[in-house]
Amino acid sequence: MAEVILKNVKKIYQGNVTAVHDFNLDIADKEFVVFVGPSGCGKSTTLRMIAGLEDISEGTITIDGQVVNDLQPKDRHISMVFQNYALYPHLTVFENIAFPLRLMRPRMSNDDIYKRVTDVAEILGITPYLTRKPKALSGGQRQRVAIGRAMVKNCKVFLMDEPLSNLDAKLRNQMRAEIILLHKKIQTTFVYVTHDQTEAMTLGDRIVIMKDGLIMQVGTPSEVFDKPKNLFVAEFIGAPKMNTFPAKLTLKDGKYYVTAFGATLPVEGEKAKLLKAKVQVPPEGKDIILGVRPEHMELAEKPHPGAIHVSIEVSEMMGSEVHLHVLTADKTPLIVRVATMPLSEEQRAKLNAGNDVDVEFEGKVMQFFDPKTQLSLLYAD
Amino acid sequence: MEETKVTPTESVETTPVTNDMAFTPAPFKDKKHMGLKRKRVIGNVIIYIILVVMSIIWLFPFVCIVLQSFRCESTQPVGYIIPQKWGFDNYVNLFTKTNFPKWLTNTLIISVVTALVQTVIVLCMSYTLSRLRFKGRKFLMNFMLVLGMFPGMLTMIILYRVLADLGMTQANSIPGLILVYVASSGMGYYISKGFFDTLPKSLDEAARVDGATNAQVLTKVILPLSKPIVIYTLLTAFMGPWGDFVFARYVSFGTSSGMNVAVGLQDFLSTAGNTFKNYTMFCAGGVVVAVPITILFMLLQKYYVEGVTGGAVKG
Numbered sequence: 001m002a003e004v005i006l007k008n009v010k011k012i013y014q015g016n017v018t019a020v021h022d023f024n025l026d027i028a029d030k031e032f033v034v035f036v037g038p039s040g041c042g043k044s045t046t047l048r049m050i051a052g053l054e055d056i057s058e059g060t061i062t063i064d065g066q067v068v069n070d071l072q073p074k075d076r077h078i079s080m081v082f083q084n085y086a087l088y089p090h091l092t093v094f095e096n097i098a099f100p101l102r103l104m105r106p107r108m109s110n111d112d113i114y115k116r117v118t119d120v121a122e123i124l125g126i127t128p129y130l131t132r133k134p135k136a137l138s139g140g141q142r143q144r145v146a147i148g149r150a151m152v153k154n155c156k157v158f159l160m161d162e163p164l165s166n167l168d169a170k171l172r173n174q175m176r177a178e179i180i181l182l183h184k185k186i187q188t189t190f191v192y193v194t195h196d197q198t199e200a201m202t203l204g205d206r207i208v209i210m211k212d213g214l215i216m217q218v219g220t221p222s223e224v225f226d227k228p229k230n231l232f233v234a235e236f237i238g239a240p241k242m243n244t245f246p247a248k249l250t251l252k253d254g255k256y257y258v259t260a261f262g263a264t265l266p267v268e269g270e271k272a273k274l275l276k277a278k279v280q281v282p283p284e285g286k287d288i289i290l291g292v293r294p295e296h297m298e299l300a301e302k303p304h305p306g307a308i309h310v311s312i313e314v315s316e317m318m319g320s321e322v323h324l325h326v327l328t329a330d331k332t333p334l335i336v337r338v339a340t341m342p343l344s345e346e347q348r349a350k351l352n353a354g355n356d357v358d359v360e361f362e363g364k365v366m367q368f369f370d371p372k373t374q375l376s377l378l379y380a381d
Numbered sequence: 382m383e384e385t386k387v388t389p390t391e392s393v394e395t396t397p398v399t400n401d402m403a404f405t406p407a408p409f410k411d412k413k414h415m416g417l418k419r420k421r422v423i424g425n426v427i428i429y430i431i432l433v434v435m436s437i438i439w440l441f442p443f444v445c446i447v448l449q450s451f452r453c454e455s456t457q458p459v460g461y462i463i464p465q466k467w468g469f470d471n472y473v474n475l476f477t478k479t480n481f482p483k484w485l486t487n488t489l490i491i492s493v494v495t496a497l498v499q500t501v502i503v504l505c506m507s508y509t510l511s512r513l514r515f516k517g518r519k520f521l522m523n524f525m526l527v528l529g530m531f532p533g534m535l536t537m538i539i540l541y542r543v544l545a546d547l548g549m550t551q552a553n554s555i556p557g558l559i560l561v562y563v564a565s566s567g568m569g570y571y572i573s574k575g576f577f578d579t580l581p582k583s584l585d586e587a588a589r590v591d592g593a594t595n596a597q598v599l600t601k602v603i604l605p606l607s608k609p610i611v612i613y614t615l616l617t618a619f620m621g622p623w624g625d626f627v628f629a630r631y632v633s634f635g636t637s638s639g640m641n642v643a644v645g646l647q648d649f650l651s652t653a654g655n656t657f658k659n660y661t662m663f664c665a666g667g668v669v670v671a672v673p674i675t676i677l678f679m680l681l682q683k684y685y686v687e688g689v690t691g692g693a694v695k696g
Contacts, residue, residue, distance in 0.1 A: 053586050074592040086587035090605040099601075100591035149591065 002064030002077070002156035002189055003029045004050060009059035011045050011213075019045045021213045023059070032183050032190040034204035036197055037236070042213040044161055047193045051080050051159050064156050074103075076157075079150035083162040085142045087134040093145050094130040097121065100153045120148045123185070140171045147179075151186060158183075160192045164199065176202055197237050201225070209233050229381065231374040234291050234367055240323055242367070243297070243334045247290035249368065251281040258366065260290055261308045261328045267363040274378045275368070288377065291367035294323065294337040300358035307358040310334065315353050322351050326359070334359075443671075450665035457657040471665035480637045481666060484645035488670075491558050491641060492622040498559070499566040499618035504611065506567040508599050511577035512585060529568045534627065541631055554632045554639035561632065562622050569617075576610040577603060612684040616677065623674060642670050 004027040011020040020042040027033045035043035048054040050061055052073035060067050068076045079100075087096050094117055101113045108116075121127045124144045134142055143163060150158060163179075164172045176199060183190050194200055200207045201221045209216040209224060209232075216236075217229045228234035235241045247260035249267075256267040256275050267275060279286070300307040310326035313333070317340075324336040336359050340348060350357065368377040445462055450471050452464035475481045510522060540561060544550050549557030580603060588598045604611060622629075626643040633639035640648070646666045649659035678685065 051586075051590060053589070072594075073586075073589045074594070078590060080587070080590045082583045082587060084581065084583055086581065086583040088584065088588075088602055088606075099588070103592035103597065149587075153592070 003027060003031075004157055004189060004191065005060075005062040006046070006050070007060050007062070009046070009049060009061060010057045011042065011049060011054065012057040019213050020049070023213075023215060025208060025215070025218065027189060027191065030187050030189055032192065032203060032205045033208060034192045034194060034200040034206070035208045035210060036194055036200035037210035037216075039195055040212075041210040043193045043195075043208075043210050046210075047159055047161055047191060050157070050191060051078055052076050077155050078157045078159055079153065079155040080159040080161065081143075081146050081150050081163045083165050085134070085146040085166075087142055087145055087149075089134055091133070092130065093121075093126060093132055093134065093137070096134065096145055097148045097152050099149060104153070116152055117148075120152045123151075123182075124148050139167050140175065143167065143175060147182065151182075155188065157189045157191060158186070160190065162194055163192075164194070165196075172199075179203060198239065201237065207237075209236060211236075227376075227379040228291075228367060229376050229379050231289060231291070231369045231376075234369070234376070238293055240294050240335045240337065242291045242293050244289050244291045244369070245328075245332050245334070246371065247288055248285045249275075249279070249281055249288045250285040251283075256281070256363075258288075258290060258363070259285075261330065261332070263306050263308045263360075265306045265361070265363060267366060269364050271364055271366060271368075271378070279368070279377050287371055289369040289371050289374075291369060292361050292365060294335040296365035297334070297336045297359045297361045299336070299338060300360040303358050304360075307360040308334075309356065309358050310336075311356045312351065312353050315351050322348075324351060324357075326357070446664045446667050449661055450668045452661050456659065456661045458660045471661045472669070475662050475665050475669070479649075479662070480640070480645060481642070481669075483638055484640050484642045485669070487555055487639070488623060488641040488643075490555055491562070492619050494559050495562040495622045496615050496619035498563045499569075500611065500614045502563065502566050503569055503573055503614050503618070504604070504607075505599075507570045507573035507577055508603060510570055511574045512582070512598075513595075525568045525570070529565075533565075537628070537631065540628075544632060550632050550639075551634060551636035552639045554629070554636070557632050558622065558625075558629060558641070561628055562625075566618070569614075573607070573610045573614055576607055580606055609684040612681050616681060616685055619677070620674065623670075642666065646670070 004025075006023050006025045006027075009020060009023040010018065012018050023042075023046055025033075035046060037043050045054060049056050050063075052068065052071060056069050060069055062068065063076055063078070088099065091099065097117045097120055098113050101108050101116060117130070118127065121130055124147060126141060126144050126148060129137060129141060129145075134145065137145065143166075146163070160179075164175050167175060179192075180203060192199075192203055194203075200209075204221060206218060206220055207224050208218050211232050217224055217233045219227070224233055224237050228237065231244060235244060245260060247258050250257045250259065256272050258265050258267055275281075303309065308328060310328050312324050312326050314325040316323040316325070320340060322338045322340055324338060326334050326336055328334060338351065343351075369375065370377055373380075448462055448464060451467050451469070452459075453468035453470045454464065454466040456471075510518065541550065544557040544560070547557070549560065584602055584606075585598050588602045593601060622641070624643060625641065626647065629641040630644045630647075633641070633644055637645070637648075646663055648655075649663040649666070650656045
């Protein structure tokens with residue numbers, strides 16, 4: 001039960017490669033924080049610095065009020081689950097889970113160890129496998145054992161380094177739900193690292209999106225989804241990724257308009273208010289990058305001045321929806337996500353590759369970015 | 382590590398004939414398949430013939446020594462192999478009329494102590510070089526590699542002086558020899574370091590997060606996973622002193638009670654007169670020396686092979 005504070009944390013490897021730049025984050029007690037980003041963004045390095053497996057080049061890390069920079073991993077009261085499970089192959093499942101308890105000083109009695117291990121095994125549903133060696137377990141069972149080993153000692157912070165990456169898609173979904181339940185049950189601070197934005201969105205109370213050793217944005221899943229601070233976050237969160245394309249923002253008679261691919265759309269409501277408060281639009285208009293999520297693009301029933309005429313390159317049938325990879329007149333690729341349920345057979349037939357369609361979207365779903373700084377015009381600090 | 386090994390002959394498809402299978406039709410016989418099978422049989426026959434011939438050449442000297450050691454009609458070298466009169470006289474004389482038991486004890490003490498101490502040093506060294514990162518690590522590894530290329534004999538004279546000054550020569554040769562064998566043993570780290578390198582580092586990290594110190598990581602995680610390499614290190618460390626002649630010869634110089642078996646047995650044949658008198662006893666001594674090491678190897682052969690190839694195939 002503890003809060004974790006990272007203050008100006010830096011990681012500089014030999015040869016002056018900076019893996020993490022000036023990382024500042026307060027993780028509240030019992031919070032579930034997810035570090036997410038593409039590979040090489042420094043998320044695992046940051047986690048390993050919290051664990052004590054990497055030295056901290058600069059800055060301080062505080063766990064439960066104690067600066068842990070110079071403490072060994074064993075003295076930090078943390079547990080960790082590794083991507084490749086890191087189970088001890090020569091020990092049975094029971095002994096794997098009991099391992100941290102056997103190292104405890106003063107020594108724990110065998111009866112206590114037995115009770116703790118069987119309790120944990122019960123929670124994770126691995127009681128039948130306690131006498132087996134890790135070799136004789138499936139991937140999901142191994143991951144449960146690894147989680148069990150991390151759970152068994154009452155740690156202050158629970159660290160997970162891409163624990164689901166080695167599992168198949170179905171099992172991953174199942175384990176994701178189990179991890180959420182586990183967090184509820186054991187009520188500990190969780191720090192979770194993943195490269196998968198779906199995992200980050202579903203698991204985290206807060207998400208830390210990283211790129212090249214820098215924090216791009218910290219926020220709740222809905223914040224980072226609805227109010228991305230920059231182009232990177234906008235494109236990284238959400239699947240399929242957000243469509244971004246050059247557009248022109250103009251102000252006419254107190255109303256904002258966006259022009260892209262020859263179509264002009266009005267910006268209204270909340271977004272218009274924010275634009276008014278934050279953006280200066282010159283009389284000739286302002287070049288911007290416009291972002292629209294694929295699910296916010298809709299098929300227009302017939303061509304109109306606010307619709308973009310596109311041709312379908314690839315049509316991916318996903319069951320309940322179709323992902324259309326389309327090209328605009330100037331060959332800009334876009335993705336459109338269309339729910340199949342409301343469509344008639346005839347309409348569905350139109351969605352095959354090679355056909356032309358018109359797509360439209362509303363002003364309230366637009367995101368505006370500065371083409372130079374790539375920062376959001378509405379939500380950047 | 383403990384996968385069941387299937388020998389090539391077991392993997393040959395055979396149709397087991399049991400009552401349950403009485404009604405199954407005979408397998409379809411294809412001439413091409415017969416051709417393949419015949420080719421394989423011919424290939425195997427040739428390989429086995431070569432192997433048998435090699436084994437005979439290889440084993441012939443050993444068989445001769447064993448047969449000579451049981452010869453009772455005479456003690457000198459003779460022009461035939463099969464003894465005319467068989468018996469254990471040579472063995473009995475070896476243990477009752479010579480200093481051989483003392484030499485054997487000396488050798489055993491030296492070898493066992495050396496094996497244990499050297500194994501501890503080598504494993505600690507390998508673990509350190511494999512897992513810890515410190516300044517000068519690369520330099521140390523290269524330095525030891527180069528140093529190890531110089532023959533140990535170069536240091537013979539100076540070593541003798543040092544040992545003589547410490548009073549560890551001749552009758553007191555046991556501690557002296559142990560010191561000589563153990564002294565530079567850390568340099569033989571390559572093979573076990575190579576093995577340790579193949580063990581995933583996340584195991585160490587998991588253990589450290591679980592509360593283990595460096596020493597506990599080594600003893601509770603790394604070593605149990607490195608059984609083959611531990612046995613390999615023990616065996617090679619035991620073998621060195623067990624068969625050493627040169628160092629043992631000059632450290633024990635001229636003192637029978639300080640000799641090891643190799644030096645003592647050589648003493649049997651030091652002159653033509655001795656050879657005439659002791660030849661069959663010498664053979665018996667050779668057999669006695671070879672037996673424990675042979676048994677050790679036969680018992681631990683599986684691990685030994687795994688240890689040698691450990692760097693290539695993860696256990």
